[in-house]
Ligand code: HEM
């Protein structure tokens with residue numbers, strides 16, 4: 068359980084989080100408590116999205132022309148309509164893809180709130196925070212391109228709104244609009260571009276996640292099966308209670324003016340429809356910068372950190388401290404010539420939080436915190452264990 072430093076501005080939220088966590092522990096036991104899998108929840112939904120997306124991709128046709136095949140109209144809208152209404156389980160798979168996307172956004176949000184409230188987002192965790200913001204932005208854009216692919220009236224309106232918003236950006240705007248539409252206007256090539264962005268960026272998420280996990284020793288990436296069943300059931304209930312249907316087929320000669328909003332992915336469009344495009348970009352950019360900068364804005368006063376120190380003549384190079392350090396602050400380097408052992412632990416001071424985990428891990432008294440030596444750590448642990456009975 069994470070304890071927050073006394074003077075942190077989020078102390079009250081941290082206490083609330085821990086209280087909820089304790090209550091959930093009583094109901095579900097710690098093994099199935101979703102609080103302990105907060106990062107693994109969006110990761111699970113990502114796998115569901117890949118699988119359901121693959122099935123949809125097999126039947127999707129990225130064109131907007133009114134082409135006829137054996138007297139049947141064939142384009143993006145009719146292919147989605149076919150998947151939804153005629154393909155066995157097609158509607159269910161489309162629903163799973165849609166609601167797993169929504170669920171991923173919800174769980175990303177809860178995950179971000181959790182790491183923020185429990186103060187695990189700054190200092191040694193800034194890379195996770197910043198890469199998390201980038202991941203969230205990508206997830207948002209990928210979801211929005213999914214809405215364009217359906218090619219109903221909403222897709223047309225969103226495409227036009229996005230092209231207009233891009234075009235309004237000084238200097239790079241016209242180029243961005245051309246990239247987005249894959250030309251000067253909406254054509255078949257536009258939809259193949261959307262499909263490319265939707266799928267290409269989805270796989271780029273894997274690279275983003277690699278960076279996200281880079282500095283974590285043992286990230287919890289998979290919830291236990293029972294939690295997975297609950298997550299899947301949540302999506303399936305939505306699929307059957309609120310089946311997905313497309314709107315009217317898009318017609319380039321008309322200008323749809325309103326659309327049903329999915330607040331998880333499309334909230335930026337609600338903003339865009341309410342304010343001038345310049346103000347919209349100002350809100351989006353400043354909002355994103357402010358959230359990204361949180362680790363450097365909300366810094367509590369705290370005492371100077373004493374970093375761990377290796378007692379060179381005692382280190383056997385067993386690597387236990389290296390494996391246990393949560394912040395990857397220990398590096399195993401070749402031991403100097405003449406040493407009995409092959410490796411030697413060294414501490415990267417700039418990554419060391421002084422947490423003391425390595426002191427507990429070392430069986431050779433070979434790593435210490437200068438103001439909390441090994442013997443004292445062991446005595447403290449013993450006292451705590453005795454107090455717990
Ligand atoms: C695609 C979306 C995301 C996925 C799949 C994901 C997944 C994960 C996982 C599996 C962990 C390890 C959790 C643990 O071991 O307890 C983690 C940690 C973390 N994530 Fe994310 N994350 C995502 C987005 C975000 C976002 C949007 C933020 C914040 C803006 C964020 C911030 C963090 C931080 C600060 C940690 C370190 C927390 C710790 O050490 O306890 N992540 N993430």
Ligand code: SF4
Nearest residue numbers: 382383385386388429
């Ligand atoms: S656990 Fe102790 S002995 Fe083993 S590598 Fe680390 S400091 Fe050296």
Ligand code: SF4
Nearest residue numbers: 392419420422423425
């Ligand atoms: S005290 Fe030890 S375990 Fe903790 S961050 Fe520093 S090197 Fe890693």
